[in-house]
Amino acid sequence: MSGAGIGSMSRRELLMMIGAAAGSSVAYRAMASLDMVPESDYKGPIKLEGDPKGASVLILGAGLAGLVAALELRKAGYKVQVLEYNQRVGGRNWTLRGGDSYTELGGFEQKCEFDPGLYLNPGPWRLPYHHNAILDYCKRLGVVLESFNQVNYNAYLHSSKAFGGKPQRYRHIQADFNGGVAELLAKSTKQKKMDQMVTKEDREILLESLKGWGALENDYTYRMGLGSSERRGYDHDANGGTIGKPVPSKPISIDEILKSGLWRYLVHGHIYEFQTTLFQPVGGMDMISKAFAREVGDAVRFNCKVTAIKQDGHKVTATYVDTKTGGTPTQVSADWCLCTIPASVLSQIDLDVSAPMHDAINALPYEASIKVGL
Ligand SMILES: Cc1cc2nc3c(=O)[nH]c(=O)nc-3n(C[C@H](O)[C@H](O)[C@H](O)COP(=O)(O)OP(=O)(O)OC[C@H]3O[C@@H](n4cnc5c(N)ncnc54)[C@H](O)[C@@H]3O)c2cc1C
Structure with missing residues (x-):
C-alpha cells in the first residue's frame, strides 16, 4: 500500500x-x-502454461487462497505440499454446527449447541454475483449454491437511544426515510431553490421521479395513505369479506428518523458487494473448502505452525512446529514457496525478506469483527 x-x-x-x-x-x-x-478479470479456468520440470512448491496456509493455489499448481504438474496450522482446511472459510467446539487463543473452549441443521459461518458467508472466480470454482467442484438474503424488510432496526428503545421495522424506516427526503426535495424544487442545479425542463421530471421514488401523494407530500402503505406495509392488509379494505399505517416523521440514526443501516443492500443476487453454499460456507479438500486434501499437512521462512538463491525452507505433539521444529524445503498466511500472523514469523517487504507486511491494517450465533 x-x-x-x-x-x-x-x-x-x-x-x-x-x-x-x-x-x-x-x-x-x-x-x-x-x-x-x-x-476481477477472471474469465474462466486458469490455464498455467510451461513445463515445471519437476519443480516443487511449498504452500503455507490451507485457506481458500492456499487451496486454489494447490489445485492449480498440481494440475500444472508441480509437486505441491501445503502446511496448515489448523486441523482442518478452509481458514476463515469455516462453518460451526451443533456438536462442534472451538478453543480460542486464550484457551477458552466454546461449544456449539445448535439444533441439527442449524449452522453459523463465523467468517465469510456471502458470494456476490460478480465474484466470478469463486462462483466458477463452486460450479466446477459441485458446490450447490442458494440465494443469500441480504435485506430483510421485516427485520428490526434497533437503537437504545431512539423510539424509547423500541425496535423499528426495516421497511418502516426505509419507506419513511425515502418518503421524507423525497418530500423535502420536492418542496425545495417547487420553491425553485434547486434552480441552480436543475434546469427548468428537468424540474418537472425530478418532481415526477420523487413522487415515484418516495411514494408521495399528488401534492408531493408523504403521508399516511395507501401510497405510503404500499411501501411500509398496512395496519391491516387487504382481505376478503367485510373487512376487505386495507387499513393504512402511520409513517414515522422524517425528523424522528434522522434523530434515531437508524437510517445508517439502510445503505447495506445498496453496496456493490452486497447487491442481490448474493449466493451462499447450501449447508454452510465450508462446503467450498470441503470441495477443495476432496481435490487436494491429501497434499495438506495439518497442525503445522510455521515459525520461520528462509530462502537462498536455490530453495525456500520453512520451519514448523507440530501443534499437537510439540517437539523439535521440523524443516521442509521446496524450489518455490507460496505463502498465504495472513500478514497479521506473517509479521510475527522469522522471515527472510527485504526491509521494504517487512515494512509492508507490518503496515497492513486489519479490521476486527465479531459475529454472534444464537
Ligand atoms: C467475519 C468475516 C466475514 C467475511 N465475509 C466475507 C464474505 O461474506 N464474502 C467474502 O467473499 N469474503 C468474506 N470475508 C473475507 C474472506 O474470509 C477472506 O478473504 C478469505 O477467506 C481469505 O482466504 P485466505 O486463504 O487468503 O486466508 P485464510 O482463510 O485466513 O487462510 C490462511 C490460512 O493460513 C493458516 N495459518 C495462519 N498462520 C499459520 C502458520 N503460522 N502456519 C501455518 N498456517 C498458518 C490459517 O490457519 C489459515 O488456514 C470475510 C472475512 C471475515 C473475517
Missing part, C-alpha cells in the same frame, strides 16, 4: 479512516476507485 499523499493526508490514513467509519467493504471500494485494487 503506497503512502502517497492526498492533500495533506496520506492514502493510508485516508483509507484507515474510511475503514473505521464505514467498514471494510467501503474502504475496499475506495481503494478500487484509487486504482489500488483491480476489479
Whole structure:
C-alpha cells in the first residue's frame, strides 16, 4: 500500500479512516476507485502454461487462497505440499454446527449447541454475483449454491437511544426515510431553490421521479395513505369479506428518523458487494473448502505452525512446529514457496525478506469483527 499523499493526508490514513467509519467493504471500494485494487478479470479456468520440470512448491496456509493455489499448481504438474496450522482446511472459510467446539487463543473452549441443521459461518458467508472466480470454482467442484438474503424488510432496526428503545421495522424506516427526503426535495424544487442545479425542463421530471421514488401523494407530500402503505406495509392488509379494505399505517416523521440514526443501516443492500443476487453454499460456507479438500486434501499437512521462512538463491525452507505433539521444529524445503498466511500472523514469523517487504507486511491494517450465533 503506497503512502502517497492526498492533500495533506496520506492514502493510508485516508483509507484507515474510511475503514473505521464505514467498514471494510467501503474502504475496499475506495481503494478500487484509487486504482489500488483491480476489479476481477477472471474469465474462466486458469490455464498455467510451461513445463515445471519437476519443480516443487511449498504452500503455507490451507485457506481458500492456499487451496486454489494447490489445485492449480498440481494440475500444472508441480509437486505441491501445503502446511496448515489448523486441523482442518478452509481458514476463515469455516462453518460451526451443533456438536462442534472451538478453543480460542486464550484457551477458552466454546461449544456449539445448535439444533441439527442449524449452522453459523463465523467468517465469510456471502458470494456476490460478480465474484466470478469463486462462483466458477463452486460450479466446477459441485458446490450447490442458494440465494443469500441480504435485506430483510421485516427485520428490526434497533437503537437504545431512539423510539424509547423500541425496535423499528426495516421497511418502516426505509419507506419513511425515502418518503421524507423525497418530500423535502420536492418542496425545495417547487420553491425553485434547486434552480441552480436543475434546469427548468428537468424540474418537472425530478418532481415526477420523487413522487415515484418516495411514494408521495399528488401534492408531493408523504403521508399516511395507501401510497405510503404500499411501501411500509398496512395496519391491516387487504382481505376478503367485510373487512376487505386495507387499513393504512402511520409513517414515522422524517425528523424522528434522522434523530434515531437508524437510517445508517439502510445503505447495506445498496453496496456493490452486497447487491442481490448474493449466493451462499447450501449447508454452510465450508462446503467450498470441503470441495477443495476432496481435490487436494491429501497434499495438506495439518497442525503445522510455521515459525520461520528462509530462502537462498536455490530453495525456500520453512520451519514448523507440530501443534499437537510439540517437539523439535521440523524443516521442509521446496524450489518455490507460496505463502498465504495472513500478514497479521506473517509479521510475527522469522522471515527472510527485504526491509521494504517487512515494512509492508507490518503496515497492513486489519479490521476486527465479531459475529454472534444464537
Ligand atoms: C467475519 C468475516 C466475514 C467475511 N465475509 C466475507 C464474505 O461474506 N464474502 C467474502 O467473499 N469474503 C468474506 N470475508 C473475507 C474472506 O474470509 C477472506 O478473504 C478469505 O477467506 C481469505 O482466504 P485466505 O486463504 O487468503 O486466508 P485464510 O482463510 O485466513 O487462510 C490462511 C490460512 O493460513 C493458516 N495459518 C495462519 N498462520 C499459520 C502458520 N503460522 N502456519 C501455518 N498456517 C498458518 C490459517 O490457519 C489459515 O488456514 C470475510 C472475512 C471475515 C473475517
